[in-house]
Amino acid sequence: xxxxxxxxxxxxxxxxxxxxxxxxxxxxxxxxxxxxxxxxxxxxxxxxxxxxxxxxxxxxxxxxxxxxxxxxxxxxxxxxxxxxxxxxxxxxxxxxxxxxxxxxxxxxxxxxxxxxxxxxxxxxxxxxxxxxxxxxxxxxxxxxxxxxxxxxxxxxxxxxxxxxxxxxxxxxxxxxxxxxxxxxxxxxxxxxxxxxxxxxxxxxxxxxxxxxxxxxxxxxxxxxxxxxxxxxxxxxxxxxxxxxxxxxxxxxxxxxxxxxxxxxxxxxxxxxxxxxxxxxxxxxxxxxxxxxxxxxxxxxxxxxxxxxxxxxxxxxxxxxxxxxxxxxxxxxxxxxxxxxxxxxxxxxxxxxxxxxxxxxxxxxxxxxxxxxxxxxxxxxxxxxxxxxxxxxxxxxxxxxxxxxxxxxxxxxxxxxxxxxxxxxxxxxxxxxxxxxxxxxxxxxxxxxxxxxxxxxxxxxxxxxxxxxxxxxxxxx
Amino acid sequence: xxxxxxxxxxxxxxxxxxxxxxxxxxxxxxxxxxxxxxxxxxxxxxxxxxxxxxxxxxxxxxxxxxxxxxxxxxxxxxxxxxxxxxxxxxxxxxxxxxxxxxxxxxxxxxxxxxxxxxxxxxxxxxxxxxxxxxxxxxxxxxxxxxxxxxxxxxxxxxxxxxxxxxxxxxxxxxxxxxxxxxxxxxxxxxxxxxxxxxxxxxxxxxxxxxxxxxxxxxxxxxxxxxxxxxxxxxxxxxxxxxxxxxxxxxxxxxxxxxxxxxxxxxxxxxxxxxxxxxxxxxxxxxxxxxxxxxxxxxxxxxxxxxxxxxxxxxxxxxxxxxxxxxxxxxxxxxxxxxxxxxxxxxxxxxxxxxxxxxxxxxxxxxxxxxxxxxxxxxxxxxxxxxxxxxxxxxxxxxxxxxxxxxxxxxxxxxxxxxxxxxxxxxxxxxxxxxxxxxxxxxxxxxxxxxxxxxxxxxxxxxxxxxxxxxxxxxxx
Numbered sequence: 046x047x048x049x050x051x052x053x054x055x056x057x058x059x060x061x062x063x064x065x066x067x068x069x070x071x072x073x074x075x076x077x078x079x080x081x082x083x084x085x086x087x088x089x090x091x092x093x094x095x096x097x098x099x100x101x102x103x104x105x106x107x108x109x110x111x112x113x114x115x116x117x118x119x120x121x122x123x124x125x126x127x128x129x130x131x132x133x134x135x136x137x138x139x140x141x142x143x144x145x146x147x148x149x150x151x152x153x154x155x156x157x158x159x160x161x162x163x164x165x166x167x168x169x170x171x172x173x174x175x176x177x178x179x180x181x182x183x184x185x186x187x188x189x190x191x192x193x194x195x196x197x198x199x200x201x202x203x204x205x206x207x208x209x210x211x212x213x214x215x216x217x218x219x220x221x222x223x224x225x226x227x228x229x230x231x232x233x234x235x236x237x238x239x240x241x242x243x244x245x246x247x248x249x250x251x252x253x254x255x256x257x258x259x260x261x262x263x264x265x266x267x268x269x270x271x272x273x274x275x276x277x278x279x280x281x282x283x284x285x286x287x288x289x290x291x292x293x294x295x296x297x298x299x300x301x302x303x304x305x306x307x308x309x310x311x312x313x314x315x316x317x318x319x320x321x322x323x324x325x326x327x328x329x330x331x332x333x334x335x336x337x338x339x340x341x342x343x344x345x346x347x348x349x350x351x352x353x354x355x356x357x358x359x360x361x362x363x364x365x366x367x368x369x370x371x372x373x374x375x376x377x378x379x380x381x382x383x384x385x386x387x388x389x390x391x392x393x394x395x396x397x398x399x400x401x402x403x404x405x406x407x408x409x410x411x412x413x414x415x416x417x418x419x420x421x422x423x424x425x426x427x428x429x430x431x432x433x434x435x436x437x438x439x440x441x442x443x444x445x446x447x448x449x450x451x452x453x454x455x456x457x458x459x460x461x462x463x464x465x466x467x468x469x470x471x472x473x474x475x476x477x478x479x480x481x482x483x484x485x486x487x488x489x490x491x492x493x494x495x496x497x498x499x500x501x502x503x504x505x506x507x508x509x510x511x512x513x514x515x516x517x518x519x520x521x
Numbered sequence: 522x523x524x525x526x527x528x529x530x531x532x533x534x535x536x537x538x539x540x541x542x543x544x545x546x547x548x549x550x551x552x553x554x555x556x557x558x559x560x561x562x563x564x565x566x567x568x569x570x571x572x573x574x575x576x577x578x579x580x581x582x583x584x585x586x587x588x589x590x591x592x593x594x595x596x597x598x599x600x601x602x603x604x605x606x607x608x609x610x611x612x613x614x615x616x617x618x619x620x621x622x623x624x625x626x627x628x629x630x631x632x633x634x635x636x637x638x639x640x641x642x643x644x645x646x647x648x649x650x651x652x653x654x655x656x657x658x659x660x661x662x663x664x665x666x667x668x669x670x671x672x673x674x675x676x677x678x679x680x681x682x683x684x685x686x687x688x689x690x691x692x693x694x695x696x697x698x699x700x701x702x703x704x705x706x707x708x709x710x711x712x713x714x715x716x717x718x719x720x721x722x723x724x725x726x727x728x729x730x731x732x733x734x735x736x737x738x739x740x741x742x743x744x745x746x747x748x749x750x751x752x753x754x755x756x757x758x759x760x761x762x763x764x765x766x767x768x769x770x771x772x773x774x775x776x777x778x779x780x781x782x783x784x785x786x787x788x789x790x791x792x793x794x795x796x797x798x799x800x801x802x803x804x805x806x807x808x809x810x811x812x813x814x815x816x817x818x819x820x821x822x823x824x825x826x827x828x829x830x831x832x833x834x835x836x837x838x839x840x841x842x843x844x845x846x847x848x849x850x851x852x853x854x855x856x857x858x859x860x861x862x863x864x865x866x867x868x869x870x871x872x873x874x875x876x877x878x879x880x881x882x883x884x885x886x887x888x889x890x891x892x893x894x895x896x897x898x899x900x901x902x903x904x905x906x907x908x909x910x911x912x913x914x915x916x917x918x919x920x921x922x923x924x925x926x927x928x929x930x931x932x933x934x935x936x937x938x939x940x941x942x943x944x945x946x947x948x949x950x951x952x953x954x955x956x957x958x959x960x961x962x963x964x965x966x967x968x969x970x971x972x973x974x975x976x977x978x979x980x981x982x983x984x985x986x987x988x989x990x991x992x993x994x995x996x997x
Contacts, residue, residue: 108886108888109886324929328929367928367932367933367934367937368925368928368929368930368931370928370934371924371925371928371929371934371937372925374934375921375925398910398914399914399918401907401910401911401914402910402911402914402915402918404911405907405908405910405911405912405915405984406911406915406984406987406988406991407993408908409984409988410584410585410988410991410993410994412584427903431877431881432881432884434874434877434878434881434910435877435878435880435881435882436881438874438875438877438878439878439881439882442875442878445851448847449844449847449848449851452843452844452846452847453800453804453844453847454844455844456843457843458843458846458847458850458935459934459935461843461847508881508882508885511882512882512885512886515882515886517883517886518886
């Protein structure tokens with residue numbers, strides 16, 4: 046591997062990150078808050094960035110360099126993005142946790158009293174999520190090829206499943222388009238939230254974390270703080286949009302709306318959301334004593350929030366009945382659509398695995414029949430199915446290991462089970478200790494490191510990070 | 522489908538079952554207990570059996586008939602085997618639950634005060650498990666071909682994964698050999714338990730349920746009732762043996778012992794048992810305050826009991842720390858080896874899925890490399906891997922549905938999660954309400970029906986039962 050190139054690109058990334066920190070610095074200035082955290086962070090980040098940029102190497106970009114840049118790039122962003130938190134009195138490990146949670150658009154928090162932190166720090170926390178979301182749908186197919194990395198391979202590492210459906214022939218064009226879609230929808234959400242009566246600060250921070258399927262909020266009560274069904278409805282709509290494929294949104298917006306409902310993944314995603322919301326509505330109405338409308342209001346918000354891996358809450362769902370929680374636990378293992386900002390296993394993978402199962406059942410009755418797995422009317426190549434299977438196997442293995450380690454460290458069963466999926470799936474909150482109104486602060490240091498790794502691995506579609514830990518990667 | 526043939530074979534099965542009930546009748550006579558339950562059961566079972574045997578049809582045996590015989594055969598055995606329980610004052614649904622739990626070698630119970638039932642009833646309960654275990658390793662490859670059913674197809678439906686390794690060219694021969702191995706090892710266990718000081722009744726009932734990986738015991742305290750480390754060691758050994766491939770045992774006993782440790786599945790099984798036991802020992806020692814030896818004694822017994830899907834207990838593991846329970850929960854999702862009497866997903870499937878995952882990770886680094894998945898030095902055909910993947914997908918889907926339904930019916934999260942796998946994996950006990958010293962009695966009727974279906978589906982390797990519910994199966 047040509048590590049000089051990797052360091053050079055990371056340098057560019059850090060310089061960019063350092064410059065972006067001018068925005069929260071401006072927010073701090075506007076609210077008359079301390080400028081020191083951001084000044085120091087900008088100084089360090091840009092300094093390291095410029096130092097790394099001196100490695101102007103000219104070698105070739107191959108697969109390994111690509112993986113290293115993506116994997117370590119995300120890690121570096123999390124480390125340097127944590128500086129303002131650390132300057133704000135948060136311990137280094139907690140700061141890294143919060144920063145990784147932000148850049149991976151997870152939304153798990155170690156903050157105990159969120160409102161006690163300055164508005165600029167909370168703004169930065171939300172802005173990092175938006176940047177992370179932008180990174181997810183854009184970085185791999187735009188910035189990296191621009192720097193010379195083989196774009197297709199990166200896209201392969203990042204885009205989950207069989208969505209390598211060419212939107213425009215040139216990959217940089219595609220990236221720009223997706224970025225535009227992301228930005229345009231973000232602006233529409235800000236406007237909608239402003240019209241619903243939110244302050245500019247609230248509208249922009251919540252748009253940041255909605256569009257990224259992130260889930261951070263400057264309020265400890267999350268979206269419940271607004272006590273407004275209208276705001277909830279708006280956020281539900283935009284979470285749902287952010288959890289769907291952005292390439293599909295482009296087509297729906299600029300070509301033909303019909304594309305959306307012709308897409309197998311989007312249909313399955315919609316059907317799952319509706320079915321889970323309906324069931325949850327009934328359960329809340331039956332078990333929690335809320336009237337049908339309120340039950341529906343809570344149910345659809347929470348289902349969309351969890352399946353898109355956003356992680357907002359309008360109610361402390363940790364206090365719900367176990368049957369209601371079971372619905373949320375189930376959708377935690379699905380996640381958003383491919384090409385969205387959502388995390389998790391992804392809808393398309395679940396859908397293709399189910400079709401795989403159905404095909405084999407057919408084969409039991411017709412041993413000699415040959416039947417392909419279809420997606421959007423086309424046969425899915427075996428290698429794509431194999432890749433999905435392995436992804437899920439490795440995903441569940443990491444999930445299991447993390448759950449076992451957390452429980453060995455003393456977390457109760459439900460907290461271990463949900464904290465692992467909440468971080469690996471980039472969701473945010475779980476149940477019990479790590480519930481929506483809880484915090485990850487009390488988890489022991491080793492546990493926090495595991496969860497940081499979960500967020501990193503889960504966000505980069507598992508393989509991208511895992512290969513960095515194989516001896517093969519480091520062999521010449 | 523030629524339903525006359527199916528009914529004819531079911532008739533033969535019931536006549537055989539009715540005649541076998543003479544054994545518990547003799548036990549009842551010996552202990553001076555009421556003969557009525559068994560007399561009535563024998564009468565009804567044989568009568569229905571003889572009635573069905575009048576359907577002497579001569580049509581051809583095809584795939585559908587085979588599936589119907591296997592699926593409905595197990596169901597019929599459970600229904601008629603339940604008659605003695607129903608005669609003993611147990612409600613019909615509970616009796617069916619208990620009987621299905623017995624014939625599928627599950628070991629979940631609805632009995633509240635086990636010792637309050639007569640010795641003959643408890644004997645029958647254990648004997649049914651041994652018959653179920655015999656059925657699992659023999660019925661499909663011996664009785665059915667004898668009756669003319671295409672043996673290979675049945676073997677395919679039953680034998681999990683890629684174990685279709687020809688032991689002897691003719692399938693009836695193979696079946697006889699396996700039955701001998703099962704019987705011989707059973708006799709050795711009876712002798713060992715007698716030498717360890719158990720009564721003949723205790724030795725034989727516990728051998729029945731050890732060898733079948735069943736887990737029923739005539740005592741509410743299960744194996745803890747004996748308070749004997751020696752008995753526990755003997756039972757641990759025989760559970761471990763019963764959870765391994767009987768074809769492998771034949772080879773090890775009659776050909777060469779080396780075969781055992783050359784087998785990838787057996788090695789992985791052994792390694793898993795050792796690793797889980799070691800970890801559990803440390804956790805019990807740390808969390809429960811038991812000394813190292815006692816911790817090890819509890820740990821290895823419980824790990825072997827759960828991974829082999831036997832379900833005995835020497836301690837109320839429901840009272841263990843959550844970290845210790847997490848180890849048991851993990852092994853619940855593995856199960857025994859292919860060709861054993863154990864249930865669950867099966868070791869070989871887990872092993873091949875892990876190898877599948879490893880291969881894909883390799884492919885990420887070497888996109889053009891071609892690498893086969895190996896098992897015992899041979900390449901595993903793609904169709905076997907596909908079949909395993911679909912099995913696991915359908916298995917987990919059924920698991921999930923069952924868990925959701927149980928929690929909707931009001932069971933707490935942990936009970937729902939563990940009751941589903943305990944029945945689908947044919948293990949027996951779970952945690953909380955359905956813990957090892959608990960009972961399934963309090964579960965609502967619909968929940969019991971779901972769990973009965975789980976046991977049936979799980980025992981017959983999923984496909985065999987599921988196809989019976991496809992419209993295609995009933996089409997002409």
